[in-house]
Amino acid sequence: MRTSIATVSLSGSLTEKLTAASRAGFDGVEIFENDLLASPLSPREIRVRCADLGLTVDLYQPMRDIEAVPRDEFTRNLRRARHKFALMRELGADTVLVCSSVSPLAIDDDGLAAGQLSELASLAQDFGIRVAYEALAWGRHVSTYDHAWRIVEAAGHPALGTCLDSFHILSRGSDPKGIEDIPGEKIFFLQLADAPLLAMDVLQWSRHYRCFPGQGGFDVAGLAGHVLRAGYDGPLSLEVFNDVFRQAEAGPTAVDAQRSLLVLQEALGVAELPAPVVPTGVAFAELVTPDAEPVSALLGALGFARTARHRSKPVDLWELGEARILVNTGPAARRDGTGLAAIGLESPDPRAAARRAEALLAPVLPRRRAPEDAPLDAVAAPDGTELFFCATGRDRELPHWRADFAEVPHDPGPAPARIDHLALVQPWHQYDEATLFHRSVLGLHAQESVDVADPYGLLRSRAVTNADGSVRIALGVGAAPADDTLHAQHIALAVEDVVAAARAFRAAGGALLPIPANYHDDLAARYEFAQEELEIYRDLGILYDRDAGGVFRHCYTRTVGRVFFELVEREPGYRGYGAQNAPVRLAAQHAGRPAR
Ligand SMILES: O=C(O)c1ccc(O)c(O)c1
Ligand SMILES: [Mg+2]
Numbered sequence: 152m153r154t155s156i157a158t159v160s161l162s163g164s165l166t167e168k169l170t171a172a173s174r175a176g177f178d179g180v181e182i183f184e185n186d187l188l189a190s191p192l193s194p195r196e197i198r199v200r201c202a203d204l205g206l207t208v209d210l211y212q213p214m215r216d217i218e219a220v221p222r223d224e225f226t227r228n229l230r231r232a233r234h235k236f237a238l239m240r241e242l243g244a245d246t247v248l249v250c251s252s253v254s255p256l257a258i259d260d261d262g263l264a265a266g267q268l269s270e271l272a273s274l275a276q277d278f279g280i281r282v283a284y285e286a287l288a289w290g291r292h293v294s295t296y297d298h299a300w301r302i303v304e305a306a307g308h309p310a311l312g313t314c315l316d317s318f319h320i321l322s323r324g325s326d327p328k329g330i331e332d333i334p335g336e337k338i339f340f341l342q343l344a345d346a347p348l349l350a351m352d353v354l355q356w357s358r359h360y361r362c363f364p365g366q367g368g369f370d371v372a373g374l375a376g377h378v379l380r381a382g383y384d385g386p387l388s389l390e391v392f393n394d395v396f397r398q399a400e401a402g403p404t405a406v407d408a409q410r411s412l413l414v415l416q417e418a419l420g421v422a423e424l425p426a427p428v429v430p431t432g433v434a435f436a437e438l439v440t441p442d443a444e445p446v447s448a449l450l451g452a453l454g455f456a457r458t459a460r461h462r463s464k465p466v467d468l469w470e471l472g473e474a475r476i477l478v479n480t481g482p483a484a485r486r487d488g489t490g491l492a493a494i495g496l497e498s499p500d501p502r503a504a505a506r507r508a509e510a511l512l513a514p515v516l517p518r519r520r521a522p523e524d525a526p527l528d529a530v531a532a533p534d535g536t537e538l539f540f541c542a543t544g545r546d547r548e549l550p551h552w553r554a555d556f557a558e559v560p561h562d563p564g565p566a567p568a569r570i571d572h573l574a575l576v577q578p579w580h581q582y583d584e585a586t587l588f589h590r591s592v593l594g595l596h597a598q599e600s601v602d603v604a605d606p607y608g609l610l611r612s613r614a615v616t617n618a619d620g621s622v623r624i625a626l627g628v629g630a631a632p633a634d635d636t637l638h639a640q641h642i643a644l645a646v647e648d649v650v651a652a653a654r655a656f657r658a659a660g661g662a663l664l665p666i667p668a669n670y671h672d673d674l675a676a677r678y679e680f681a682q683e684e685l686e687i688y689r690d691l692g693i694l695y696d697r698d699a700g701g702v703f704r705h706c707y708t709r710t711v712g713r714v715f716f717e718l719v720e721r722e723p724g725y726r727g728y729g730a731q732n733a734p735v736r737l738a739a740q741h742a743g744r745p746a747r
Contacts (some may be wrong), residue, residue, distance in 0.1 A: 152421055154412045155209045155388035157181035157342070161401040161408075165190040166200065168401055173204035175405035175512070179386055181210035181342075182244065194241035201243070209386055210283070210340055211239050212248035217271060218284075218302075219257045219264035219292065232271055236278040246281045246339055248314050251290030251299060259292040265306040272311035283314035283339035288323050288353045296320050300333050312339030315378060316390065318346060318361055321369040322353050327377045335382020342390040343415070345369045361391040363411035365591065366583040372418040379419060387412055399580035403533070406512050407584040413511055414591045424511065427594030428504035432621045433570045434495030434541040434552070435468075436642050437477040438714060439484035443467070445711045446478055446489060452661030453644065453708070453716060454566055454652075459556035468556050472568035474644055489712020491640040493529075493537035494573060495552065496593070496622065501528045501540035508538075508592045525552050533581045533588050566652060571645035571719045572614070572623035572728065582611060582628040589615040589624060598726070603733040605629070606741050614728060625728055639713045639740075643728075649704045649720035653691040656708070656718070664707040664715075664743065666692040670735045692739075694732040700724025707736060709743065 154177050161168040165186045172180050180201065192200065201208055214235060217228045239247060249271070272282045286299035293299055296315055303313045315338055320327055330338075345367030346360050364371035375387065389408050396404050416422035440446045447457070447467075455469040455476065465480040475495075483492060498504045505528035509515050513530040516537055529539045541552055577585045589595050595615035603610040612627040646652040657663060671689045674680070678697070680688075688695065688704075696703040701722025708716040719729075729736075 152416060153178040153209075153386040154409065155179040155181060155207075155386040156405065156408055157183055157210075157212070157388065157390040158186040159183040160389055160391040160393070160396060161404055162397050162399060163401045165192065165197065169197075169200060169204055169206060171401035171405040173206055174402060175409040177206065177405070177409060179207040179209035179388075181212055181248075181388055181390060182208055182242065183212060187211075187242075194238050198241065198243040208242055208244040209388060210246050210248055211235070211242060211244040212250075213285075214247055214249045216252045216254035216257070217249050218252055218267045219260055220252070220254065220267070221256065221258070224256055225267050225270075229271065229274060232274060236275055236280050239280055240278055245279060246283055247275065248283050248285055248340065250285045250287045251293035253287065253289065253291050255291070257291045261298075261302050261305065264293065265302045268302065268311055269306040269308045272306070272308040276310040280310070281339055282311050284311065285314035285316055285340075285342075286319055288319040288357065294319075295323060295325050297325070297329050300337075303337065312337045314338075314340040314342065316342040316344070317364075317369065317371050317374045318342075318344040318357055318390075320374060321371070322346065322356060327374040330374070330377040331381045333381050335384065338378060338381060338383040338385070340385055340388065341375070341378050341383055342388050343371055343375060343412075344389065344391045345371050345411075358392045359394050361393050362583050363389060363391060363408050363587065364415045365411050365587050372415050375415060376419055379421070387415065395580045395583075403581075403584070407533075407587065410512050410591065411587060414587070425503055425507040427507055427591075428498055428500050428540075429594040429617050430496035430498050430504070430540075430622045431617065432497035433573070434497050434539070434543050435475040435477050436491060436570060436573055437466075437479055437493035437495070437537075438489065439479045439481070439487060439492040440489040440712060441480065441484045442489070443478055443480050449661065449708060449711055449716065450476060450478070452656050452659040453718075454568070454655060454659070456561040457559060458561050459553075459558050461555055462557055463555075466556075468553075471644070472566065474568045474570050476642070489714060491536070491573065491575065491642065491714050493539060494624075495527075495539040495541045495543075497543060498540040501542055504528065504540040504593075505530060511588075511592050513588070513592050525555055527552055530592070532575075533584045534575055534577050536575055538593075566646060566655070568644045568646050568652075571643040571717075571721060572625055574612075574625040574627060574641045574643065574728075576640050576713075577626050577628040579629055582613075582626065585626045585628075586613055586615065589626065595622065595624070601730045603627075603730055603737070605734065605737040610733075610737070612728070612730065612733070623728075639710050639715055641707075641715045641717050643705070643717040643719050646718055646720055649693060649706060649718050650687055650691065652718045652720075653693060653706050657691070662709045663692045664709060664736065664739050666694065666706075666735060666739055670694070670732075694729055694736065696725075696727065696729045696731050698725055698727055700726055703727065703729050705729050705732075707740075710740065715740075
């Protein structure tokens with residue numbers, strides 16, 4: 152289907168918005184009046200620019216407070232409309248959006264509204280223009296889609312139809328099934344937006360919190376299905392008022408937007424994408440560092456052994472049980488400092504996984520970086536983390552990253568361990584994008600978003616997982632642009648006995664993050680422990696959580712660069728990540744930072 156986006160959904164000047172929409176593959180745009188008013192380009196120049204970019208101007212919007220007003224007021228409205236219709240001809244736009252009046256002058260009289268909208272449509276028709284009437288959820292007398300449709304139907308004018316906007320319909324809890332009773336040719340336009348489920352004033356909700364389909368809590372695909380079954384054949388158009396997208400760069404936002412429509416069309420069965428290939432495990436995590444020494448010391452104290460070295464690059468493989476960490480001291484490290492740069496995901500079909508990612512507009516990375524390397528399929532996540540799709544040792548035909556490494560002499564590692572989860576820090580404006588990306592591209596399931604108090608701000612965190620929990624990625628973000636060395640990434644290692652692991656780490660010279668005594672006093676108030684047990688937790692800085700499924704005990708290493716490790720002992724039924732304890736951990740990490 153054709154896709155369109157309202158200019159209000161993107162940041163920047165009108166030209167920047169148009170360029171971003173075109174590059175992301177949109178077919179058309181809704182031009183928001185303010186964007187036109189503020190543009191140095193004339194309407195005709197905008198039309199040419201759109202044509203050059205391969206965009207149609209699908210809608211001009213909005214006209215406000217038009218209908219059901221006293222005659223003299225309506226005469227002034229028609230005068231205004233005549234100007235706008237002439238402008239739309241220059242612009243090459245053939246549909247105008249009229250949203251239901253919020254004016255105190257508006258009269259609660261459907262007959263009057265229908266009559267005046269019909270007059271407006273007659274004037275529009277002279278200009279070759281159609282009028283699409285939309286119920287704002289906070290409209291003064293008309294606030295539901297079925298009410299707007301009754302007025303359009305009563306008006307019975309060929310140049311008057313309705314505009315459906317998923318936000319207005321779903322935010323009011325209207326049943327979208329009734330959409331199928333509207334003849335498709337009378338649905339002149341469809342605007343799509345999702346939103347998180349918030350209990351707040353609907354106008355504020357709409358103007359600040361809309362997001363792209365699949366990023367919020369509404370069943371936008373379900374609504375769009377009703378619209379298609381009604382016979383609508385216009386574009387799927389995104390109209391998203393969002394404080395974050397207004398500030399973020401237009402290019403990536405437009406890609407995120409287009410991805411949301413691809414996923415929506417897949418759900419509607421009108422677009423076929425390569426099926427998701429859900430990862431089945433974590434093959435490795437790759438750290439980059441300019442200085443291998445502190446990272447090696449940390450890994451060594453955790454019990455990892457350096458087992459192999461890359462045949463042609465400055466990359467070491469460290470292993471502890473099934474946990475594998477690559478330490479890369481190549482050029483990227485000198486540029487970016489110590490951080491988590493890549494994740495290897497075990498994939499049942501790496502090629503197919505990469506094809507899906509590509510179809511969903513993920514940047515595909517050059518297949519490994521040297522001629523003798525296994526040609527691994529890889530894409531970049533929105534935060535820049537490289538995701539490699541691996542088939543470790545499963546199939547001789549498939550590329551095998553492990554074969555790039557030559558064994559080095561080492562003692563067999565001691566305790567069994569594996570990667571429990573990886574926590575990535577998202578750029579502050581990419582939280583919703585990151586969730587949609589990991590869900591749609593990797594086929595992971597998103598758990599609920601949790602708020603975590605940090606002494607200097609509020610963090611949000613949301614985990615995406617596969618069904619058996621063998622892949623868990625926690626996506627975290629601060630509330631605003633921040634020094635994200637604080638909100639560091641981490642690698643959580645699942646161990647059988649966290650107390651033993653923490654003791655062994657300390658005995659090997661590792662430094663655990665100290666946790667204030669108040670925390671453990673509070674634990675004593677909340678749960679019953681054998682006395683020594685709590686003393687052990689105090690001594691090692693072990694944190695404790697419990698849910699209906701089981702117990703979670705965990706502790707943290709000091710941070711190196713932008714990364715730290717967590718040791719976790721997770722009872723199989725426990726679903727969380729110790730979010731309850733995160734504020735204490737964050738405060739302890741702040742306290743432990745060198746003064747600046
Ligand atoms: O918030 C508004 O005013 C507004 C304007 C035009 C729309 O299409 C809409 O859904 C909301
Ligand atoms: Mg709208």
